[in-house]
Amino acid sequence: MTILAHISDIHLSPMPDIGWRDLLGKRITGYLNWKLKRHGELNSETLSNLVAHMQSQNADFTAVTGDLVNLALPPEIDRAGEWLRALGAADKVATCPGNHDAYVSGALESAQTCWGEYMQGETLDDAAFPFLRRVGELAIISCSSAVPTRPFLAVGRFDEKQADRLGRMLRLMGDADLFRVVLIHHPPNPELQHPSFGLKGHKLFRQVIAENGAELVLHGHTHRSSIHSIPGKGKEVPVVGVAAASAAQGGTLDDPARYNLFRIDRNGDGGWSCTMREFGFQRLGNEIVMRLQMRIC
Numbered sequence: 001m002t003i004l005a006h007i008s009d010i011h012l013s014p015m016p017d018i019g020w021r022d023l024l025g026k027r028i029t030g031y032l033n034w035k036l037k038r039h040g041e042l043n044s045e046t047l048s049n050l051v052a053h054m055q056s057q058n059a060d061f062t063a064v065t066g067d068l069v070n071l072a073l074p075p076e077i078d079r080a081g082e083w084l085r086a087l088g089a090a091d092k093v094a095t096c097p098g099n100h101d102a103y104v105s106g107a108l109e110s111a112q113t114c115w116g117e118y119m120q121g122e123t124l125d126d127a128a129f130p131f132l133r134r135v136g137e138l139a140i141i142s143c144s145s146a147v148p149t150r151p152f153l154a155v156g157r158f159d160e161k162q163a164d165r166l167g168r169m170l171r172l173m174g175d176a177d178l179f180r181v182v183l184i185h186h187p188p189n190p191e192l193q194h195p196s197f198g199l200k201g202h203k204l205f206r207q208v209i210a211e212n213g214a215e216l217v218l219h220g221h222t223h224r225s226s227i228h229s230i231p232g233k234g235k236e237v238p239v240v241g242v243a244a245a246s247a248a249q250g251g252t253l254d255d256p257a258r259y260n261l262f263r264i265d266r267n268g269d270g271g272w273s274c275t276m277r278e279f280g281f282q283r284l285g286n287e288i289v290m291r292l293q294m295r296i297c
Contacts, residue, residue: 001263001265002060002061002136002137002138002179002263002264003057003059003060003061003261003264004059004061004062004135004138004262004264005054005057005063005260005261005262006062006063006065006218006240006261006262007050007051007062007063007064007065007259008065008185008219008220009065009066009220009221009243010064010068010080010083010245011038011068011244011245011246012047012068012069012070012079012080012083012246013044013047013070013246014039014044015031015034015039015070015076016076016079017075022071022073025104025151026149026150026151027071027073027104029151030071030100031071038070040248041247041248041251042244042246042247042248042251043248044246046245046247046248046249046257047246047257049288050246050280050281051087053259053279054261054279055087055088060092060135060136061094061135061140062087063094063095063096063140063142064084064087064096064118065098065184065218065219065242066096066097066099066100066101066185066220067098067099067101067185067220067244068095068098069111070103071100072100072101072102072107072108072110072111077110077111077114077115080111080115081116084118091117093118094118094119094121094131094142095115095118095119095142096129096142096144096183096184096185097111097119097146097185098145098146098185098220099145099146099147099149099154099156099186102146102147102148103148108144108146108148119131119142121133122134123165124165125165128144129142129143129144129162130142130143130144130162130166130182137264137266138178138181138264139169139173139176139179139181140181141166141170141180141182141183143158143166143182143184143205145158145184145185145186145199145201152196153196153197155186155195155197155199155200156185156186156221157200157201158184158188158199158201158202158204159201159204163207163208166182166208166212167208167211170182170208170212170213174212174213174233179215179216179264179272180214180215180216181214181215181217181218182209182214182216182217182218183217183218184199185219185220185221186198186219187202187221187226187228187239188202188205188206188219189206189230189239190202191228192222192228192241206230206231209231209232211233213232213233213234213235215272215297216237216238216240216274216297217237217238217240218240218242219240219241222241223243223244223247223254224241225241225242225243225255225291225292226240227239227241238274238296242258242259243255243256243257245257245259249281249282249283249284249286256280256281256282256283258279258281259280260276260277260278261278262276263275272297274295275294275296276292276293276294276295277293278290278292278293
């Protein structure tokens with residue numbers, strides 16, 4: 001048995017001190033959005049309480065599916081590195097990047113340097129993504145959909161080169177008979193696509209999964225709890241999204257903060273059993289509760 005925790009869209013706050021030079025380009029629109037909308041809906045107290053509850057579960061591994069920061073300013077990236085180190089040791093935590101982690105050109109590279117082993121693993125060549133972490137009988141494969149974009153866009157991108165590497169990893173880990181979990185920030189399923197914040201290459205991603213198989217896909221980005229599926233190799237693959245980890249109760253934009261726990265067991269017939277439990281805040285009340293329990297495969 002292996003317990004996998006999933007948390008996403010951290011959006012660390014409060015925002016650091018910002019000078020006018022910091023707000024050149026796209027950051028000015030992001031800053032205004034934060035001041036006018038997000039600063040009251042995403043907060044550090046909610047995040048701290050949720051993380052403490054999650055850590056009490058003693059999961060074997062924690063997957064963070066991106067958006068640790070807001071504008072990808074250097075102080076934010078440094079603080080996110082500290083947050084990751086407090087979350088757990090690098091051999092038990094991995095993150096894939098989100099669009100806010102690549103908010104402007106050069107930001108993702110800075111995050112990779114600062115976050116180090118939390119955004120690294122086994123690779124097939126000198127490309128950083130996807131990378132692989134092996135945890136018992138789990139193969140956790142972290143992709144990147146994070147690219148800098150123009151103002152008012154939050155799209156991701158998944159290209160042919162990354163698709164080829166992901167396909168080869170999935171085949172290798174499938175041949176090794178491991179439970180394959182794919183991490184990506186933007187949702188790949190067709191139900192959640194939108195021209196301004198969807199995943200360019202979502203059809204290509206689904207094609208790779210359909211041709212090579214996987215057992216589970218985890219994502220963030222939408223700030224909503226969701227369960228969908230996409231075709232796999234001979235079976236449907238669950239696609240699970242989780243609400244933003246810092247989303248305060250009473251917000252109008254997002255589901256309240258939540259995380260997911262997956263219990264993954266080998267069946268007697270050699271197959272897999274995966275049960276998901278969702279923990280987090282309700283719309284009313286101050287307690288973190290188990291909101292959902294269901295077998296997803």
